[in-house]
Amino acid sequence: MIKNIIAILIIMSFVACSGSDSQEEEVPDENKATTKPSLIYPTNELLCTDNPLEFSWSPSFDEDGDVISYEIQVATDLAFSENFQVSTVTIPSANFTLLKGELYYWRVKAKDSKNLSSDFTSVWNFYSQGEGITNHIPYAPSLISPALNESVLNASLNLKWSASDEDGDLLSYDVYFGTSTLPELVAENITETGFNVNLNLTETTYYWKIVVRDVNGAETLGQTWFFNSN
Template sequence: MLACSSPSTIDPDPDTLDPEAPSQIERLTVNLQFPHKDGLCNIGADITPTQSTVIFEWEASEIAESYTVFVTNLVDGTSIQQDSNEDKIGIVLDRATPYAWYVVSKRGTVTAESETWKFYNSGPGVETHAPFPATINAPAMAASVNSGNVTLRWTGSDVDNDIASYDVYLGTNNNPDIHAADVTASALNVSVTSGTIYYWKIVTKDAVGNTSMSGIFQFRVL
């Protein structure tokens, strides 16, 4: 386990903290520590064969008064939100399940959000793990783009580091058909028509046939 320390309560006063000052927001923002980014979490107190308590840890901000931890189940989309006055907290999670998490630190009315990390909560008898759902980079949700060509960009990650390829789904309805199969890059240039809303998603495939699906994103062509 990583060492931790309680956040201090030093000046500035929360009423004078300027949310527009980058240096102050940087001091308020925390760095995540555990569970590790894109890692396999096999440290926790097992409650049942299907659940375990995972201890989330981050570096304490020297000016934060409290923290809120947000954890999202990447299979069913459900979220957990828990508050803490320290730089760690135990949360009961499903085993053999991928998650994403981040921490919002607070002082007065000012808040700062950490990076978001994904991890896989280990389960009994699991030898291979499905890839994490791809992170959509561009176009962002509900973005507007120029007509002609647009480059779809995403980021894939996997505990086993064995991503083989991606299937790209793209279309003008909210359940798009496959547009390109077995793409090995994490970007694809596509032709788009002016005045149209497009929907797209990425299915990530690993070397042993496990798959995961990103959410469905949309963008408008000007």
């Protein structure tokens, strides 16, 4: 009888010990989020001429040694909804093709292999360059009348010239006229290719020149011409 009681106690003790061991579970280490990256390029408020454009940021660090990936978002509004582009990469850089002449915003966050993400970086903006405009300066004006060093008998005279522009732009003219070799401005932004001047009746040498300007502000200074009054 005593032997049976001892055997039962041993069995109960063994079961109790086994149950205690089965309830002790290993608690895994808490997964820590990777560090937040920092934006590098394009810098804030930069005018970017490259397209496609390469974006770069500083690499993140994961204390647990997890594999890190990055999500980069690019859009033309702060809500990241208009012209939105997103990419997930494993290196701290990515390329995007952009619309031209737009203000863009971008941000990045890091994520470990257990899908725990860092916060997004601050938002930076930049500008994509628009379409280039080619404009040629006007050709130098050509003398029509009076001829160079011509003697003029009248008390008034119409100065005449011609000018052209490769782009076909509308042209305007500044007229310089006087008895000095550095004639003074007497008319500005006229659109006619002729200008009336009054002359002295005494023998005098007059000098004049024309500045040609297109609608884009490109201008060409003509040479100085001269004639004589008698």
